[in-house]
Amino acid sequence: MSKPRENGPPLQLDRFVPYRLSVLTAKITARLAREYEKAVGLPLPEARVMTVLGSFRPVSSNAVVQHTSMDKATVSRAIARLIRLGLVTRKPNSRDRRLLVLDFTPSGRRAYARLARLAVSWEAWFTAEIPAAERERLLRTLARLNGRLDTAASLPPARILVRARPRPERPAKRP
Amino acid sequence: MSKPRENGPPLQLDRFVPYRLSVLTAKITARLAREYEKAVGLPLPEARVMTVLGSFRPVSSNAVVQHTSMDKATVSRAIARLIRLGLVTRKPNSRDRRLLVLDFTPSGRRAYARLARLAVSWEAWFTAEIPAAERERLLRTLARLNGRLDTAASLPPARILVRARPRPERPAKRP
DNA sequence: GTATAATCGTTTCAAATGAAACAATTGTCA
DNA sequence: TGACAATTGTTTCATTTGAAACGATTATAC
Numbered sequence: 001m002s003k004p005r006e007n008g009p010p011l012q013l014d015r016f017v018p019y020r021l022s023v024l025t026a027k028i029t030a031r032l033a034r035e036y037e038k039a040v041g042l043p044l045p046e047a048r049v050m051t052v053l054g055s056f057r058p059v060s061s062n063a064v065v066q067h068t069s070m071d072k073a074t075v076s077r078a079i080a081r082l083i084r085l086g087l088v089t090r091k092p093n094s095r096d097r098r099l100l101v102l103d104f105t106p107s108g109r110r111a112y113a114r115l116a117r118l119a120v121s122w123e124a125w126f127t128a129e130i131p132a133a134e135r136e137r138l139l140r141t142l143a144r145l146n147g148r149l150d151t152a153a154s155l156p157p158a159r160i161l162v163r164a165r166p167r168p169e170r171p172a173k174r175p
Numbered sequence: 176m177s178k179p180r181e182n183g184p185p186l187q188l189d190r191f192v193p194y195r196l197s198v199l200t201a202k203i204t205a206r207l208a209r210e211y212e213k214a215v216g217l218p219l220p221e222a223r224v225m226t227v228l229g230s231f232r233p234v235s236s237n238a239v240v241q242h243t244s245m246d247k248a249t250v251s252r253a254i255a256r257l258i259r260l261g262l263v264t265r266k267p268n269s270r271d272r273r274l275l276v277l278d279f280t281p282s283g284r285r286a287y288a289r290l291a292r293l294a295v296s297w298e299a300w301f302t303a304e305i306p307a308a309e310r311e312r313l314l315r316t317l318a319r320l321n322g323r324l325d326t327a328a329s330l331p332p333a334r335i336l337v338r339a340r341p342r343p344e345r346p347a348k349r350p
Numbered sequence: 351g352t353a354t355a356a357t358c359g360t361t362t363c364a365a366a367t368g369a370a371a372c373a374a375t376t377g378t379c380a
Numbered sequence: 381t382g383a384c385a386a387t388t389g390t391t392t393c394a395t396t397t398g399a400a401a402c403g404a405t406t407a408t409a410c
Contacts, residue, residue, distance in 0.1 A: 010291065096405080127323075145302070237389075248391085
């Protein structure tokens with residue numbers, strides 16, 4: 001009578017999605033950051049901002065934060081440096097003067113072109129071994145998981161944590 | 176004759192695997208870190224080390240680094256704090272005294288049990304909307320990509336960047 | 351209308367990070 | 381054997397980070 005708590009399924013680390021994602025992403029990010037630095041001379045936060053600009057320009061600083069999930073202070077500082085480097089311009093939106101919209105300078109556009117070529121060819125190399133269909137499925141799954149985090153609130157705490165009995169079998173399809 | 180450089184395919188950010196991975200992983204990590212902190216009182220690096228210990232114990236500090244791709248200084252500090260908290264022990268391996276092997280204390284084992292339950296149920300919630308087969312495919316694809324980074328050296332620079340003509344069709348199988 | 355709340359972006363400041371140097375140990379090669 | 385290289389883990393130190401406070405602007409409530 002001394003162990004009132006069932007254990008539930010164990011944590012299998014190498015089948016734990018957050019773990020697999022974070023390990024893989026850490027490796028990718030480290031490599032790609034080196035490539036960016038070497039080829040374009042920009043550290044990762046700046047390179048990320050440039051990348052977002054290339055796809056969604058003109059955008060506000062806040063939009064960059066939404067797109068990347070970067071911290072807003074980090075984005076703010078990266079933008080300041082890009083402006084100092086002469087790669088990006090910033091002007092207030094006349095309808096809402098809280099918004100500062102960003103765009104490329106001509107030299108920023110050229111830097112982005114190099115950056116984009118690097119990104120595309122790195123990804124081509126990186127995914128060379130997996131077939132196109134698998135890559136599509138990966139992107140779709142990532143999008144679904146992403147949506148899960150945007151819409152749904154959060155893990156309902158407790159209760160689930162102490163579920164004592166194994167969950168029932170799934171009912172047969174079309175009951 | 177003034178544009179000697181072909182552009183190649185453009186960078187579509189929302190179909191760019193490193194981007195999708197890093198955005199999703201950032202969100203997951205932020206949420207999970209909050210959960211860990213709330214439920215077990217451990218910051219992310221410590222929680223990660225505990226998680227690795229739970230699956231691969233006993234291990235050396237360096238093994239934790241290999242498993243997680245964390246920085247070795249971060250791991251070293253996290254372990255020091257876990258020891259100070261009385262959750263982890265460390266003793267030198269007698270065959271190779273450079274190796275300090277880590278293991279749980281009894282209270283560390285209990286903390287891990289809570290941590291693991293939290294992780295499992297959070298992932299269950301997180302992946303509730305995607306079917307099991309899709310989750311399997313995701314794990315397989317992530318493993319393949321991971322292997323790509325472990326084995327292959329690196330992006331062969333240049334040349335590919337300026338490829339002017341579309342790549343030839345793949346030759347038919349078994350030539 | 352005015353007061354109050356919310357949003358955008360910057361800045362401050364303590365804490366975390368990571369590159370490099372380091373001590374300690376073991377491996378390698380002559 | 382002995383010299384030199386490689387590995388493990390820690391520590392130092394400059395840089396980066398991110399939470400919180402902030403000023404400026406706009407939206408909402410009354």
